[in-house]
Amino acid sequence: MSLLQDAKNWVRSRSIHVAYVDVGSCNGCDIEILACLAPRYDIEQYGIYVHNNPREADILLVVGAMTPPWVERLPALWAKIPAPKAAIAIGNCPVSGCVYNRRETYILGPVAKYIPIAAEVPGCPPRPTEILSAVLAVAPTVFRDYEVNRS
Numbered sequence: 001m002s003l004l005q006d007a008k009n010w011v012r013s014r015s016i017h018v019a020y021v022d023v024g025s026c027n028g029c030d031i032e033i034l035a036c037l038a039p040r041y042d043i044e045q046y047g048i049y050v051h052n053n054p055r056e057a058d059i060l061l062v063v064g065a066m067t068p069p070w071v072e073r074l075p076a077l078w079a080k081i082p083a084p085k086a087a088i089a090i091g092n093c094p095v096s097g098c099v100y101n102r103r104e105t106y107i108l109g110p111v112a113k114y115i116p117i118a119a120e121v122p123g124c125p126p127r128p129t130e131i132l133s134a135v136l137a138v139a140p141t142v143f144r145d146y147e148v149n150r151s
């Protein structure tokens with residue numbers, strides 16, 4: 001059985017909530033995340049629900065290159081998400097700044113400098129299947145931590 005099928009069976013017994021934040025993107029990665037919601041990829045069949053209330057989120061998707069307005073806002077947003085939680089960097093921008101990483105721009109390093117990043121999905125932009133696989137790969141860690149916190 002494939003990783004996706006294994007994960008699908010496992011995650012279906014529960015659900016996981018995903019929020020996403022754009023800290024300075026071209027919107028290319030946002031479109032790929034939105035494609036995950038469309039019928040072709042249908043992220044909800046894996047028990048994953050996307051909305052933007054951080055207080056109900058388990059996983060935070062971060063897109064875009066780190067820009068000055070987010071230096072304080074991103075850690076504040078991260079603090080609102082209850083543990084257990086995980087953040088995933090989507091695309092090259094939150095990892096390296098991608099095409100915006102030039103001396104004359106205001107890119108302030110990888111988002112991992114500001115919040116803990118559990119996984120990175122490289123690409124400009126990454127494909128929806130890669131985003132989906134990353135969420136499915138990180139989800140068991142979140143649920144494991146949930147069980148540890150409960151016991």
Ligand code: SF4
Nearest residue numbers: 025028091092093124
């Ligand atoms: S990684 Fe590429 S597609 Fe994604 S936000 Fe950056 S420039 Fe745009």
